[in-house]
Amino acid sequence: MVCGLFSSIKVLHMMHNVTKHPFGKKHRPHEVVIETLLFLFALFSILITLGIAIILIRESFLFFSDPKVDLIGFLTGKVWQPMIGLFGFLPLLNATLTTSIIAMLLGLPLGLFVAIYLSEYASDRVRGFLKPTLEVLAGIPTIVYGYFALTFMTPMLRSLFGESRVEIYNTASAGLVIGILVLPMIATMAEDAITSVPKELRLAAYALGGTSIETTFKVVIPAALSGLSATFLLALSRAIGETMVVALAAGAGPNLTANPFRAAETITGYIVRISGGDVSYNSVDYNSIFALGLVLFVITFTLNLISRKISNIFHQEYD
Amino acid sequence: MKKVLVATMLALAVASLYAGGKSEQAPQTQSGLAWVEDGTLHGLPLVNPLKVSGNIITAGSSTVYPLSERMAERFKEEGYGGLITIDSIGSGAGFERFTVAGETDIANASRAIKTKEMDAAKAIGRTPIQFRVGTDALAVVVSKQNTFAKNVTKDELAKLFSTAATWKDVNPAWPNEPIQRFIPGTDSGTFDYFAEEVFASNPEPLLSAKNLQLSEDDNILVQGIKGSPYAVGFFGYAYYAENEAALNILSINGVEAVKENVDNNTYPLARPLFLYSDAQVMRTKSQVAAFIDFYLSYVNEEIVKVGYFPASESDLDTGRKLWLEAMQGTY
Numbered sequence: 001m002v003c004g005l006f007s008s009i010k011v012l013h014m015m016h017n018v019t020k021h022p023f024g025k026k027h028r029p030h031e032v033v034i035e036t037l038l039f040l041f042a043l044f045s046i047l048i049t050l051g052i053a054i055i056l057i058r059e060s061f062l063f064f065s066d067p068k069v070d071l072i073g074f075l076t077g078k079v080w081q082p083m084i085g086l087f088g089f090l091p092l093l094n095a096t097l098t099t100s101i102i103a104m105l106l107g108l109p110l111g112l113f114v115a116i117y118l119s120e121y122a123s124d125r126v127r128g129f130l131k132p133t134l135e136v137l138a139g140i141p142t143i144v145y146g147y148f149a150l151t152f153m154t155p156m157l158r159s160l161f162g163e164s165r166v167e168i169y170n171t172a173s174a175g176l177v178i179g180i181l182v183l184p185m186i187a188t189m190a191e192d193a194i195t196s197v198p199k200e201l202r203l204a205a206y207a208l209g210g211t212s213i214e215t216t217f218k219v220v221i222p223a224a225l226s227g228l229s230a231t232f233l234l235a236l237s238r239a240i241g242e243t244m245v246v247a248l249a250a251g252a253g254p255n256l257t258a259n260p261f262r263a264a265e266t267i268t269g270y271i272v273r274i275s276g277g278d279v280s281y282n283s284v285d286y287n288s289i290f291a292l293g294l295v296l297f298v299i300t301f302t303l304n305l306i307s308r309k310i311s312n313i314f315h316q317e318y319d
Numbered sequence: 320m321k322k323v324l325v326a327t328m329l330a331l332a333v334a335s336l337y338a339g340g341k342s343e344q345a346p347q348t349q350s351g352l353a354w355v356e357d358g359t360l361h362g363l364p365l366v367n368p369l370k371v372s373g374n375i376i377t378a379g380s381s382t383v384y385p386l387s388e389r390m391a392e393r394f395k396e397e398g399y400g401g402l403i404t405i406d407s408i409g410s411g412a413g414f415e416r417f418t419v420a421g422e423t424d425i426a427n428a429s430r431a432i433k434t435k436e437m438d439a440a441k442a443i444g445r446t447p448i449q450f451r452v453g454t455d456a457l458a459v460v461v462s463k464q465n466t467f468a469k470n471v472t473k474d475e476l477a478k479l480f481s482t483a484a485t486w487k488d489v490n491p492a493w494p495n496e497p498i499q500r501f502i503p504g505t506d507s508g509t510f511d512y513f514a515e516e517v518f519a520s521n522p523e524p525l526l527s528a529k530n531l532q533l534s535e536d537d538n539i540l541v542q543g544i545k546g547s548p549y550a551v552g553f554f555g556y557a558y559y560a561e562n563e564a565a566l567n568i569l570s571i572n573g574v575e576a577v578k579e580n581v582d583n584n585t586y587p588l589a590r591p592l593f594l595y596s597d598a599q600v601m602r603t604k605s606q607v608a609a610f611i612d613f614y615l616s617y618v619n620e621e622i623v624k625v626g627y628f629p630a631s632e633s634d635l636d637t638g639r640k641l642w643l644e645a646m647q648g649t650y
Binding site: 079081083084150163164167168169251252253255262263273285 | 499504505522523526527529530531532533534535539542543545546547550
């Protein structure tokens with residue numbers, strides 16, 4: 001394929017040499033070809049997104065058209081046990097929110113401080129060392145994070161707070177590890193947001209006699225706030241969609257609880273458990289995972305849209 | 320460019336032909352099956368694993384899994400060169416793959432096939448044949464840190480896994496601590512069996528219980544139960560045997576899960592373990608027949624090491640006779 005593309009470009013190049021348009025950009029047939037090709041590639045990714053959405057909607061329609069399922073019960077019910085006809089998805093949503101909020105509580109301040117340090121204080125040498133380290137953190141497979149949660153974070157929490165208080169599978173451990181997992185993402189994006197604050201603002205703050213701490217926290221951070229909010233929302237949607245960590249460490253049974261030291265299954269955790277091959281293809285349990293997938297899709301899609309809106313506002317401010 | 324394309328397509332076509340040809344079973348010669356040796360064992364022809372070729376696909380019960388894995392290992396040690404897949408996905412899902420999609424050669428099961436599944440198999444032209452391979456004593460286990468629970472009656476067992484909130488609710492002598500439950504997932508034969516034995520086939524009380532963790536992966540259950548003195552769960556005996564150092568097994572109605580009690584049928588949660596296959600599959604993919612032959616011949620030498628209990632000789636013989644019927648005239 002790539003080979004074919006190359007040779008066709010070559011052929012077009014030769015044609016171009018023959019026809020000779022010394023200055024003109026107008027009559028280059030290969031430009032059109034390449035543009036069309038690139039457009040098709042872009043279109044392809046849109047089509048994939050559309051395809052996923054269509055399949056999710058179609059399959060979840062199967063679920064909601066089941067006589068045992070009603071939308072209101074789905075959205076407000078407090079017990080999720082499809083096998084015996086209980087379809088309240090609140091326990092799953094609750095667990096997803098618990099792990100994500102814990103992740104944000106850890107990941108956001110940490111990521112933000114890393115970003116501030118990297119953009120405002122770090123010398124080039126320290127930066128050159130810190131940045132690649134962060135990138136390594138971002139490159140670790142999430143299953144490794146999952147076992148890290150189960151075999152390191154959970155025992156640590158249990159020895160800190162007592163074995164009787166912390167269950168072996170719990171949302172706190174999973175949440176903290178997701179926090180570490182989104183840390184590099186937050187740090188990188190927040191750093192971009194902070195460095196794109198115009199230099200004039202900083203200089204003006206210094207000129208008015210601000211110390212560097214005052215400049216950072218009273219001028220630069222507020223100026224970068226919309227970019228930082230967008231970062232936060234994207235990281236949140238990443239945390240909500242995170243799967244491997246919660247599947248391993250958060251628990252394998254739906255449980256409506258506010259206590260992060262207890263086991264509770266998240267939306268993604270449930271999808272993994274059911275699609276792991278343990279339930280018949282045409283059962284309500286199986287169809288329910290598409291409905292849950294749709295819910296996840298809607299949540300993360302909305303968060304991404306909001307974050308785009310916010311960063312648009314941000315761009316308008318300084319253009 | 321065209322040339323390149325044509326050449327690539329040709330190469331692809333040839334490769335796919337080759338791959339297709341390879342994956343298909345080589346036609347059997349008229350003289351019979353290559354792997355059959357002279358002589359018999361328990362009435363079945365002797366298998367020479369060295370001469371068995373072709374892949375075998377099995378899926379099903381996580382309880383049968385350690386046993387099948389062990390038998391497959393021995394099969395390979397003795398010379399089998401093909402690939403054998405054993406998916407541990409629960410009896411129900413195993414039957415589904417065997418009877419609906421028809422994509423597996425053998426279904427492992429810790430319960431007998433249901434009429435519905437039998438019908439599904441008939442619809443795709445398969446007639447499941449049942450081979451009894453052993454007996455499991457379903458183990459109800461607690462953590463080693465649990466010092467109070469040693470024995471439960473069947474009534475207590477029902478409370479323990481359904482309505483009771485604390486251990487005290489089950490037995491007044493036990494502590495007032497919430498029960499944490501770790502049980503196999505809803506499509507596992509172990510789940511079905513437990514619901515059938517303890518709750519008269521109604522899964523509802525079992526699934527309505529609080530603090531419930533379900534998993535098809537018995538090791539996740541083991542991890543969970545190990546973790547707290549107030550956790551309880553159940554699974555196949557082999558997983559208890561493997562984790563004996565960290566777990567305590569409860570006796571049921573005062574009967575311990577030991578060989579003697581399983582053999583004389585007094586242990587209330589003893590249950591059969593099966594393989595299912597189909598005569599047509601065994602005839603067209605003779606490696607499947609070879610594996611089952613091997614399994615039925617040597618399972619009793621391995622089953623105790625895995626942690627289960629041997630099936631009675633007469634039950635094994637029933638399976639062997641069915642094997643002979645299915646393979647009649649092929650060797």
